[in-house]
Amino acid sequence: MTDATPLPLIERPLPGARVTWPARRAALAELEVAGWPQKRQERWRYTDLEPLRRDDFATAPPPGDAERRAAGALLARAAGTAPRLAFVDGHFCSELSSVLPAGLEALDLDARWSEFEGRWAGHVATKDHPLAALNTAFSQHGLWLRVAPGCVVDAPVHVVHVGSSRERLAAQPRLVIEVGERARITLIEQIVDAGAGSGWLNSVVQLRQAAGSHVDLYRLQRHGERQAHTSLLTADLAAEAELTAGYVDLGSRLARNDVDITLRERGARAELFGLFVPGPGQHIDNHTTIVHAAPETRSDEAFRGVIGERGHGVFNGKVVVRPKAQRIDARQSNDNLLLGEHCEIDTKPELEIYADDVKCSHGSTVGELDADQLFYLRARGIDAADAREMLTSAFAASVLERVRDAAFRQSLLDLVTARLRTLAEEPT
Amino acid sequence: MLTIENLHARVGGREILKGLTLHVPAGEVHAIMGPNGSGKSTLAQVLAGREDYEVTAGRVLYLGQDLLALPPEERARAGVFLAFQYPIEIPGVNNAYLLKAALNAQRHARGEPPIDAFEFMSLIKKKMEVVHAPKEFLNRSVNQGFSGGEKKRNEILQMLMLEPRLAVLDETDSGLDVDALRIVAHGVNSLRSPERSMLVVTHYERLLELIVPDRVHVLAGGRIVKSGDRDLARQLDQRGYDWVQTGAQA
Secondary structure: OOOOOOOOOOOOOOOOOOOHHHHHHHHHHHHHOOOOOOOOOHOOOOOOOHHHOOOOOOOOOOOHHHHHHHHHHHHHHOOOOOOOOEEEEOOEEEEOOOOOOEEEEEEOOHHHHHHHHHOOOOOOOOOOOOHHHHHHHHOOEEEEEEEEOOEEOOOEEEEEEEOOOOOOOEOOEEEEEOOOOOOOOEEEEEEEEEEOOEEEEEEEEEEEOOOEEEEEEEEEEEEEOOEEEEEEEEEEEOOOOEEEEEEOOOOEEEEEEEEEEEEEEOOOOEEEEEOOOOOOOOOEEEEEEEEOOOOOEEEEEEEEEEOOOOOOOEHHHHHHEEOOOOEEEEEEEEEEOOOOOOOEEEEHHHEEEOOOEEEEEEEEEOOOOHHHHHHHHHOOOOOOHHHHHHHHHHHHHHHHOOOOOHHHHHHHHHHHHHHHHHHHHHHO | OOOEEEEEEEOOEEEEEEEEEEEEOOOOOEEEEEOOOOOHHHHHHHHHHHHHHEEEEEEEOOOOEEHHHHHHHHHHHOOOOEEEOOOOEEEEHHHHHHHHHHHHHHHHHHOOOHHHHHHHHHHHHHHHOOOOOOOHHHHEEEOOOHHHHHHHHHHHHHHHHHHHOOEEEEOOOOOHHHHHHHHHHHHHHHHOOOOOOEEEEEOOHHHHHHHOOOOOEEEEOOOOEEEHHHHHHHHHHHOOHHHHHHHHHO
8 A cells, every 4th residue: 555645754864974874775765665654554553653754753953052951950850860871852962971880881873883783683673663764764873882791780770861842853762782691780761851842752772681681671751741752672682681671651642662572592581561651632552572482481571551531551462482482481461440431441462372381371451440449448537539549559559569679669659659649630 | 426217228229228226325335146138237338338338218326417428438537437347458558558548537637637657656566466466467468468367357456546436347257266356356345445336247146255245236137126135145146046037027
């Protein structure tokens, strides 16, 4: 099927140094072949990206002095004095970033693009992730983060994306993370905006973990309410590597997160969880795929949605067990709480199992607050509104228990509680 | 303290209470006994304010005010406490947090400031000793993963903290072994006072050997069919409920 509408941004000049242009042109060609996501495609059935195509977005230029100054204050608020890597409008800014702990290397991805391409070829399937090709074409000042083998980084390293909120700009951050054998690191990705602009952040994070490495990767999305957000995380785990990935989505008008995890070698383990809280007019979609490609791999996935009045949530969790991946364990759950009368959740587990000695479980629930629990709390003197808030917070908090960093967990709990309070006060 | 007059209530279109009349003076402990399905638990739930139960006639006066006009939380803050037959599990809500919130809701209603953390901890430690509650009780989610006996002890712990004027105990003895029953009864007895009344709903007489009631009422077919002193409970234990029901119908 052809479509006369041009792909966004494509008529613009390609950014970056001339050496990266062939790669960018190739990505655009792939995007033309894959086509812009359409609602008639199963992967995009519940999330309409047509408005993003129609809107006249321009590629976000590197931040000027004003944008950097505004970002500085937000960075300090988000990361405090912790080591941090700063992106402004999708561009990595080394002068806003801090000195990294020993064993960590932050490299300029653009300068090493051909090396990156050579070593990471085929890491992202453009067919499934057309927006990743868009990112390749227009991303500038990407970051290649390397964690040396055996290196144990104790304190979390923050990756903060600040949107300057200039109108109609598309930011295209690219982050490549390579974790050496037996290395350990916690990364906290935070996404914030300086104002209420109507931009679009299209982020791609590619993670590769060598044998026996441990990564905790938490991502907190708190865009302004007019922002659009699309993200892709791909993760590839070697033997006995362990990944914990946690997604918290509170902001934006439209958010679509794709997570693709491949448990490539024996004994690799992934824990993937998320909390999404769409309020009035917000749409938040989590599309995840976990591939068990080797024996004795384990995955544990849990997403929770708290859907406010006129909010729309989507969860699609796919688990693929390849033919030789025997003795694997895969668990998945998606529980949703509906707070209003006009809210929508579309939840779908997908299992593709080609091995016979496997343990797989999945379940999804959609419900309202439990009447017995509400009455019990009220019978103890707690008024109805407080009782509802207590139960809603408890529902949301239980998935945040999985965040291992205590300080970040507490700040998430505070943010989520505040967000739920705002939802409760929205007129219906 | 509590006066119930000609109370009719139904749930799901079925009338359960059919003209129940009962008076509990201050300082007294009254037992409500009766066969399964006689309306005992309905009475307890109606007094606590469960909205699924529709009161179609009659009235309930508590300390002179119309109890049925109040939402459940206001009844609780005014000193009415229901110990649930089946305490509800609330994953993610911390037991100590609930106790503190409940206590502060009550204090707020009385115009008192919130309890300070130190005072709360010393108070709760004292009360936990009474019901032999282990330390972990505080940091667990409300009733989640509690055994039947632990849930009942948790109800009594809440009651000791909130010091109600009117306590309604709904089959608090069900599912308890002898030791747990003694602990629970000790907790209840420790609260007995001239300003406090209790309504003890039970199926069995054995609880009333430990919590000795001033009056015993037999509830059958949605009404009180017989009242007496504690000997009535013993007679029921020996002769069964058929004896009273037959007598009531005759």
